[in-house]
Amino acid sequence: MQFNEGADLDLSQVSDQRGVGGRVAGVGGGLGVVGLIIYFLVQQFTGIQLPTSGLEGMGNNTQVESSQLAEKCKTGADANRDGDCRIVATINSIQAYWKDQFARSGNTYQVTKTNFFRNSVNTRCGNATSATGPFYCPADSQVYIDLDFFNELRTKFGATGGPFVEAYVLAHEYGHHVQNQLGTSDRVGRETGPTSGSVRLELQADCYAGAWGKAATTTPAANGQPLITNITQEDIAAALDAASRIGDDFIQSELGGGRVDTTQFSHGSSAQRQKWFNTGLQTGDPARCNTFDTNNLG
DSSP, rough: EETTTOOOGGGGGGGEEEOOTTOOOTTTTOOOOHHHHHHHHTTTTOOOOOOOOOOOOOOOOOOOHHHHHHHHHHHHHHHOHHHHHHHHHHHHHHHHHHHHHHHTTTTEEEEOEEOSSEEEEEETTTTEEEEOOOEETTTEEEEEEEEHHHHHHHHHTOOOOOOHHHHHHEEEHHHHHHHHHHTTGGGGSSSSSSSSSHHHHHHHHHHHHHHHHHGGOOOOOOOOBSSEEEEEOHHHHHHHHHHTTSSSSHHHHHHEEEEEEEGGGOOOOOOHHHHHHHHHHHHHOOGHHHGGGOOOOO
């Protein structure tokens, strides 16, 4: 995955909150790492940050200005050599895509921010730690991510990793932002199960991520040129591999004790996540991502 070296980056779409004041708070009950993974299973890669009852007292990061980020992340050339700048460029591309898609249907896409944090963060949806994984908070319409998650995706989940995997994760979260704007999120309660609304919401966000991926190399930035110039088959394979590592069945069997309980599915199986990401990637059409009106989720 390569970026247009002459493209300008828009730092207004990110907020860097990785201050030295952040700390991990203790969670009552001695859940441990595996317990946290199970507890936050519903929240990981989701559109809705669940209430944090029982998690009060988590420390907040000291918010800092994004001046250092602005100094080093100016163009696509910076994105090609720096991981933080790569994330900024990816976010710019994703939101440029959705601005265009909304405009085509006579609507206005509301640009929002991604917040970088370390260890813990306070949002209008409540407090969260890095164990939550990347998430979208509908109460403030913003995305939150501890960038160390991408390392954990490789080390704990066994994913291949790479720039397009990062892009898939971010595009998935912005898919939830789209769902929030369209009112799709309002169709979903807290039910779980293989055909639940929660699963359908997540699979649709995967499909939206794929649709952006299809158009990424032709989506223009503010200067009229695409931010992303090249996505390889290896990039796509890595993203599909990541999708397989965050399916409910994989997480339950590999990280949650070995027993797969489909009644607790909230995101879809590994095969379903791959299928719907690939549906968006192959068609490039968000309209083909209607997971709510199909009996065949895969």
